[in-house]
Every structure is written in structure tokens, then in C-alpha cells.
Amino acid sequence: MTATDLLAARVTALSRRFGDKTILDDISLDVLSEEFIALIGKSGSGKSTLLRAIAGLDHGVAGSGDIAVPRRVSFAFQDSRLLPWKRVLDNVIFGLEAPDAVERGRTLLQEVGLAGRERSWPYELSGGEQQRVALARSLAGEPELLLMDEPFGALDALTRRRMHKLLLRLKDIHRPAIILVTHDVEEAVTLADRVLVLKDGQIAEDLPVVADRPRDVEDPELITIRKTLLQHLGV
Amino acid sequence: MPISDVTEARPTAQRPTTPASPAPAEAASAATAPAVTVPGPSSTRLGPVSIRPLGLGRKYPFGWSYGIVALLLIWSVGSILGIIDPRTLPAPWVIVETLWYQLVEGRLPEHMQASVVRAALGFSAGFAVGLVLAVISGLSRLGEGFIDGPVQINRATPGLAMMPLLILWFGIGEDMKIITIALSVMIPIYMHTHNGLRGIDKRYIELAETQKVSRWTFIRHVIFPGSLPGLFLGLRFAVLSSWLSLIVVEQYNATEGIGYMMTLASTYGQTDVIIAGLVVYAALGLALDSGVKALQRFALRWRKTIEG
Numbered sequence: 080m081t082a083t084d085l086l087a088a089r090v091t092a093l094s095r096r097f098g099d100k101t102i103l104d105d106i107s108l109d110v111l112s113e114e115f116i117a118l119i120g121k122s123g124s125g126k127s128t129l130l131r132a133i134a135g136l137d138h139g140v141a142g143s144g145d146i147a148v149p150r151r152v153s154f155a156f157q158d159s160r161l162l163p164w165k166r167v168l169d170n171v172i173f174g175l176e177a178p179d180a181v182e183r184g185r186t187l188l189q190e191v192g193l194a195g196r197e198r199s200w201p202y203e204l205s206g207g208e209q210q211r212v213a214l215a216r217s218l219a220g221e222p223e224l225l226l227m228d229e230p231f232g233a234l235d236a237l238t239r240r241r242m243h244k245l246l247l248r249l250k251d252i253h254r255p256a257i258i259l260v261t262h263d264v265e266e267a268v269t270l271a272d273r274v275l276v277l278k279d280g281q282i283a284e285d286l287p288v289v290a291d292r293p294r295d296v297e298d299p300e301l302i303t304i305r306k307t308l309l310q311h312l313g314v
Numbered sequence: 315m316p317i318s319d320v321t322e323a324r325p326t327a328q329r330p331t332t333p334a335s336p337a338p339a340e341a342a343s344a345a346t347a348p349a350v351t352v353p354g355p356s357s358t359r360l361g362p363v364s365i366r367p368l369g370l371g372r373k374y375p376f377g378w379s380y381g382i383v384a385l386l387l388i389w390s391v392g393s394i395l396g397i398i399d400p401r402t403l404p405a406p407w408v409i410v411e412t413l414w415y416q417l418v419e420g421r422l423p424e425h426m427q428a429s430v431v432r433a434a435l436g437f438s439a440g441f442a443v444g445l446v447l448a449v450i451s452g453l454s455r456l457g458e459g460f461i462d463g464p465v466q467i468n469r470a471t472p473g474l475a476m477m478p479l480l481i482l483w484f485g486i487g488e489d490m491k492i493i494t495i496a497l498s499v500m501i502p503i504y505m506h507t508h509n510g511l512r513g514i515d516k517r518y519i520e521l522a523e524t525q526k527v528s529r530w531t532f533i534r535h536v537i538f539p540g541s542l543p544g545l546f547l548g549l550r551f552a553v554l555s556s557w558l559s560l561i562v563v564e565q566y567n568a569t570e571g572i573g574y575m576m577t578l579a580s581t582y583g584q585t586d587v588i589i590a591g592l593v594v595y596a597a598l599g600l601a602l603d604s605g606v607k608a609l610q611r612f613a614l615r616w617r618k619t620i621e622g
Contacts, residue, residue: 136520154524160517164539164616173535174525202618220525 085112086147087224087256088133093144094280095128095137102128103142104280110256112223117271118260121312124277126260127228133258134226149223153255155230159209161201161216168197171215180219187215190249207238211245218253225255231266239263243270247292264308268301269294276311284311404586412586413593421575426594428570429560432488436495437556443496444503444548452511452541453533465504473498473555474562481566491563498559502551510544511537543617546610553606557599
């Protein structure tokens, strides 16, 4: 593992309720810097709630607990959420206040393989390309913690695989810690250093994945982990 | 895309189930049994592909002009045959002559200028006030509390119904005319901009939050461009509505303007001048509307709509 003992986030005794339904029940979690965590669970298990709580997006949701995050956190949504009235490059550097913002935007677009599309409108891009722009945007602020809410969920299987490779490459360059929410077991085991299973508002399983990358899904270690995960998901 | 473009052939008949799936055991005995007749393509079970296109079909060339041309034809033929009394409606060419005469020899250019200036002043004032009110009430709950109620009441009152009051307050001069136009412009601008501001997708607000942008950046890069479609819709209503108000206010104590020219012509029974005035109103109105449309197309070029 490349992670040092520095923390990228610390969640302490976090609870969240919607009405009288407890979504997160006393969750504690340490994220090491540069660690890649996959958060998996059935729909309604609270994985998105946890991610949004860490991002600070859950205004007005009842609950308790502490969350400590670094200064530079960014978020990748399931939809690319590009501003339709901004050209691709302007979308990448939206919110970036740096003198070299444009230069950085261009470099990032190159890194996600979209050099030359700077002046395109979002609607001119395919779904996968839009998601790559969103990925570039989420890295533009050089985040120490990148929160991803099923960012590849809406893509076709082939595009998703390409995005996995791209994400790993980008992680090598920019070195953020990542928490990736997904319901795709394959995605979790091929990408993450650690897979957490969320069940009934609690972390039911915390599995390290040590296999080298690029990973082969036929790897016995991965097969074992996948089985455990699928059992937890009740498949 | 018109539905009639669908050309892919699709079998519409059901699959012939009986002869196509004989059970294996029966297949052997079928050899000794009298030959089973398999219905061929000529059978009544199958027929040609028949899809009736229900769309509107192809566009006709210059389709938009058919009604106008037909009206002009009826008008011309009626005038030639003397069916239409020239005192009721002079022939089209008489109108053209009158227009030309008024433009070159008469005071039409002056009148047009007066009308356009009047409309422009009223429009600008109404646009500015409507926009400012919409922004205040669109961006703050308190602002909405104070502004939205009065504007809604104003909206429910037909704008021109205010005129007797406005005449008492501001006299029958130019002020009253411009204020009446401004009021009629303010309402659609306010309504549609306010709607646009409030209708911005919540997802973009979340995005702006996660990108940690300042409130000002948020307004400038998310709220403002996001409400542009609404603003332009309001603008197009407002242009037409300023034109409508113009026509009405120009009947009151004006000394110049297209409306004044027409009122005067009415007094002298000059039907051709009245119709020439109507033609000018229509032409200017159409020109304005297509100007706004062009501006809209440019400002909203990031949108992919069914118009293409």
C-alpha cells in the first residue's frame, strides 16, 4: 500500500436519520491519504448518505457525529453534471481560482483524452466523454480527498472498463484518497485498496484488497473477496 | 424527425405456431400421415408490411406563406371584380401606393420614429424594472415575500385597465404613454425571469457547493445563464406586449406616431392610410420579434432543442 499514516478523512460516531428511520448508525471510519476505498451496499443501505455527509451536502439532515476532512475535497456525481451553458474547458475549471486555471484545465483534458474538445458544448459529447470531463473537473482543484457517487453507473460496460483504467491512471498522477460508492462488486474489487460493505447503516465488512494492479478478475484472492461481497449483498 | 421516415420493414403477422413446432414424437409419425400443408407466404395469415404513417409528413416549400398569399389573392380578386367596396377596403396596390406616398411625401417616417422611440423608452424602463424585481425576488426569500404579491396582483389586472388612473396621475402626455408601455413589459419579464431563476436544477446548486464557489460566482455562472431561457421567453412576450400597448396609448392625445396618423385618417375616412398604418405596425412588430428570436438563438446556442 502506498498510503502513509496520514489521514485523508476521519468519520467518528456518525449517525443520520430521515424522519424516524436511521440511515447511518454510529459509523466510524478512517481514510488514509491516497487510499482507495470502495463503499458497497444494497440500495437504501446508506452509502450515498454517508458520502454526501462527508461531502457536507446533507444540509438539514438530522444526525450526530464528527467528520474531519482535508481542505481540498471534491465530488464526482453519478451524472456528469456539466453546466450545459459552459464549454468543456470552462466546465473543467469551474470554481477553480488559480492564475494558471486555463493551463491546468487544458492539461487535465489531455489527461482524460479529450484534448481538442476544449471549445465543445457538453451536449456535443457522448455520455462517456461527459463523464471524463466531470472527472477532469473533480481533479482540477488537486483534491486530497475525492468522493465519487457511482460515477460510472450510467455508462455501458465497455466504457465503464475504460473509465476504470483512466481513473487508476489519474489517481497515480494526482494521488487523492478516493471513496467510491458503487453497487458493482467487480468495480469495487478491481479498483479499491479496501472494500467496505454498508448494511443497515453500519459497516458490516471491511476487506482489504492487496492484489497488484492491473488486476485480473480471475485472481483467486479477488474471487474470494467477490464471493464474500456478493453474500453480503444477498445475491 | 418525422415519423414517416421509419422505413424499416417489420413483420406484422403472428408467427404460424401450429406447423412450425411439431413435437419430436409426432414428427416421426407425421412422415406416415398425410402431408401437412405448411402455409406459404401467400397464405392469408401473412400479408405485406403495412405501417400507416401518422406524422405530419414532409414540409411544403414556403409552406408558411400559403395563408398570406391566399388572403392577398382573395383581396386582389375581390377588388378587381368590385366585390370589395374600396371605401371599406381599398385594393392592395392602393395601400402600397399610399404607403409609398406617406413614406416619401408624407409624415410617415416622423410618425414611425415617434412610435419606435416611445416603444423603446417604455420597453427599456419596463425591462430594467422587471429584471431587477425578478432578480431580487428570485434570489431571496424575503425579496419574494415583498415583491411577488404586488406583482401578481398587477399581473391579474389587465395592464390597459390602469390607463384611466395613469392618465389622472401623469396626464395625457408622453409620461403616461411610456409608463403604460413599461408596465405591460415589466410583467412578462418579471414572470418568466423569476420562473427561470427558481427553475434552475437543484443538481447545479449542489455542484456549485461542492466546487466551493463564492455566492457571486454562483449567481454569475450558474443562476444567470440558467435563467436565460426564461428571460428570453419573457422578452418575446414583452416585445409583443409593448407593441400592443403602444397602439392603444397612441390613440390618446398624440400629435405624432403611427397611432396618431391612423386616428387622424379615421376622422377623415382615409381607409387606405389606416391600413397602411396597420401594415407598418405589423412589419415593425415582426421585425422586432425576429430580432429577439435571432438574439435568443445566439445566447442559447448551448441548448440542443427540437428546433435543432
